[in-house]
Ligand code: FAD
């Protein structure tokens with residue numbers, strides 16, 4: 001098989017890239033190792049930045065998001081029994097975010113891809129990327145019981161942190177920057193309306209808690225838990241009790257709504273960046289190139305930024321013969337990636353309690369929160385980063 005762009009992975013990065021290329025008249029083939037049901041059910045991110053919403057709309061993939069997504073104009077910071085609302089539009093000149101689950105973004109993009117007839121092969125596992133330095137890179141893959149080769153002009157590795165694409169960059173040219181955290185998130189879905197109409201990020205001496213949502217009738221919530229925690233060790237009532245403790249406030253109107261827990265899982269926390277994000281005609285996008293800890297909800301939005309940058313750069317080359325943006329792909333993406341890394345790290349350390357935290361560390365966290373909630377410039381900095389850095393800004 002032969003195509004212009006071989007895409008490995010049908011997560012949000014790979015699926016959106018296929019759509020953007022289709023709209024630009026560029027053909028592609030998507031290879032996905034898992035089956036469709038698995039990709040459509042995998043519970044992950046839930047917050048779309050303003051720029052991500054705009055891109056999905058422009059790509060013709062925003063109809064259901066516009067009907068069912070929940071626009072949010074702020075978040076609540078809760079600490080020291082206090083509640084503070086961060087007003088995004090007021091601080092950013094009108095920007096906001098939208099609650100619309102990654103599962104739904106993927107479902108919409110899969111339906112569009114299959115309707116437009118573009119190849120999207122499920123249960124097709126990429127084994128290796130070969131000849132990335134040449135003009136005709138190849139993907140070796142396994143599908144329907146046999147090994148095949150996809151000949152490409154370009155390969156985009158959208159295959160997540162555990163994928164194969166990154167391995168095709170020679171070790172001598174690769175640099176990895178990494179940080180692990182001694183805690184993770186226990187995440188639940190529950191059949192109960194959200195307790196608050198916006199997300200609540202809570203800093204507490206017992207650890208971080210986050211109240212989010214998936215729809216007006218489904219709550220999503222997270223608790224900071226020690227590394228190595230097994231979700232099965234937490235009974236539903238224990239999770240609600242712990243959320244109640246960490247969300248404590250002096251506001252007498254606050255109550256936590258409890259309901260049946262329908263899903264539970266633990267996500268480890270990691271910061272990781274692979275440089276460069278390009279080797280020859282192989283381009284890395286999304287989690288294949290970088291991971292952020294989830295505090296601040298940047299992972300999915302970063303993946304979108306990468307593929308927008310690639311698609312625009314390739315369109316410029318094909319339409320105007322100008323390779324400059326494609327050549328600058330790695331630098332352009334990394335600039336935004338490092339801003340998101342910085343923000344996600346800062347939000348994580350601001351709100352989580354490290355196992356070895358001292359009373360001094362606690363006071364510094366509270367002082368930082370006090371500063372954000374009483375100083376417009378500090379609050380604006382948070383609001384700008386949360387609602388998103390611009391895509392595709394040439395250097
Ligand atoms: P992925 O979504 O990982 O997609 C990669 C795809 O490639 C997968 O479908 C995979 O099956 C496929 N693949 C892998 N290897 C191969 C191969 N060899 N051949 C073919 N296909 C392959 N972010 C947030 O903002 N908030 C959250 O709450 C949050 N929770 C998360 C929970 C978990 C468990 C994980 C892993 C991530 C979470 N993230 C969260 C991050 C966010 O979901 C990711 O940043 C986002 O999914 C990145 O999209 P992607 O398309 O780059 O990668």
Ligand code: DHB
Nearest residue numbers: 045046212294295296297
């Ligand atoms: C969600 C995840 C996040 O990482 C975050 O910061 C906010 C919300 C969510 O899954 O709803």
